[in-house]
Amino acid sequence: xxxxxxxxxxxxxxxxxxxxxxxxxxxxxxxxxxxxxxxxxxxxxxxxxxxxxxxxxxxxxxxxxxxxxxxxxxxxxxxxxxxxxxxxxxxxxxxxxxxxxxxxxxxxxxxxxxxxxxxxxxxxxxxxxxxxxxxxxxxxxxxxxxxxxxxxxxxxxxxxxxxxxxxxxxxxxxxxxxxxxxxxxxxxxxxxxxxxxxxxxxxxxxxxxxxxxxxxxxxxxxxxxxxxxxxxxxxxxxxxxxxxxxxxxxxxxxxxxxxxxxxxxxxxxxxxxxxxxxxxxxxxxxxxxxxxxxxxxxxxxxxxxxxxxxxxx
Numbered sequence: 001x002x003x004x005x006x007x008x009x010x011x012x013x014x015x016x017x018x019x020x021x022x023x024x025x026x027x028x029x030x031x032x033x034x035x036x037x038x039x040x041x042x043x044x045x046x047x048x049x050x051x052x053x054x055x056x057x058x059x060x061x062x063x064x065x066x067x068x069x070x071x072x073x074x075x076x077x078x079x080x081x082x083x084x085x086x087x088x089x090x091x092x093x094x095x096x097x098x099x100x101x102x103x104x105x106x107x108x109x110x111x112x113x114x115x116x117x118x119x120x121x122x123x124x125x126x127x128x129x130x131x132x133x134x135x136x137x138x139x140x141x142x143x144x145x146x147x148x149x150x151x152x153x154x155x156x157x158x159x160x161x162x163x164x165x166x167x168x169x170x171x172x173x174x175x176x177x178x179x180x181x182x183x184x185x186x187x188x189x190x191x192x193x194x195x196x197x198x199x200x201x202x203x204x205x206x207x208x209x210x211x212x213x214x215x216x217x218x219x220x221x222x223x224x225x226x227x228x229x230x231x232x233x234x235x236x237x238x239x240x241x242x243x244x245x246x247x248x249x250x251x252x253x254x255x256x257x258x259x260x261x262x263x264x265x266x267x268x269x270x271x272x273x274x275x276x277x278x279x280x281x282x283x284x285x286x287x288x289x290x291x292x293x294x295x296x297x298x299x300x301x302x303x304x305x306x307x308x309x310x311x312x313x
Contacts, residue, residue, distance in 0.1 A: 012138075021179055022130045025186070027088040029124070032190055034084030036215045039199035042081065046073030047285035048217030049080070052115040083107060091131040098136065104128050117214045220252030220282045221289070224265055226274040237265065237276075255282060258292060259306050266299055 002009050041047040050073035057064065064072075090100035108121035129137065194202045224237035239248050242265070251257040262278050269276045278299055281289040293302055 017176070017179075019130065021183075022127075023092065024183060026124075026127050026130065027092070028183075028186060029127075030084050030088045033215075034081055035194055036199060036202065037077070037081045037084065041200075041216075041285050042077045044074070045285070046070060046077050048215075049073045049077045049115075051217045051286050055116075056114055091128060094133055097131045097133060101128055101132055115214075120214070216284050217286070218253035218282060218284050219289075220258065220280070222252060222258060222262070222278065222280045223295075224262075224276060224278045226269060226276050237269075253282075255292060255306075258282070259303060262293060262299070263303050266303070 037043075042049075050069070053069070053073055053076070057069075087100055087104060090096040091104070093100075105125055108125050111117050112121040129140075132140075190202075222239065224239070225234050226237070227233065228235050243251060243261070251261050258280050262280065265278070266276050276299060277295050278293045279291075279295040280293040281291050283289040292306075293299070
């Protein structure tokens, strides 16, 4: 976009440290994704892969024995863990980067098709392009550039090779210092918390520090109601009156969002003179649901006490 604005900015080469900075960021995501899976549920229970696999098999009408299903879940879990730790090394090696990138594309697309992992696979696919060899990247950029030129008729000089190199920041100390601080925070903060908390809590709390990977499978339920005119007639609250389906689904998987929504709901109904009753629970990786909000207790007191309840983190 800068080149379209000012064609004189066009260069064909950038300093190596610019590329390394981007590559280091992607490598960190892979390694932290592997670290987040280093717990008993992933390693020995096959969760949440077994939940995703079970939903997939039901949708396809497949049937398989319990023992075989358990072994397949464990196997896939270990493959995904090894993939996160090993693939960055092959991506970083110029001799294997192209083949490794093909593996990344296949794994991410399979994950997107088979499991409910959201849009993250596409971010990894496009981000990992930074590991490909320079000639291959240049060829890809040239093809895209000339394709855009043919469609939009941009100024031709934008795409002419100049043989220039970006030297502006090579002799300045500010950029290396800023990048060092950036990576110090990006790496030190999550690693220290991982060593302090362990994988389970880290994967659900600190792992959201910079990334939104689908590490755990959570299912929540929230029921809200009030009584009409001091009678025994129950009026249930429809969550879709306040939230879209996507918001509802996201809210039901996060304890903090559940409490925020319940607090908002309670205030809204207090304005209308209704005494709200709420029952909310949350289950992670198929475990027994934890009761977040007990309908038999005071709602206001539970909302106030919730931040102190560490077992929900």
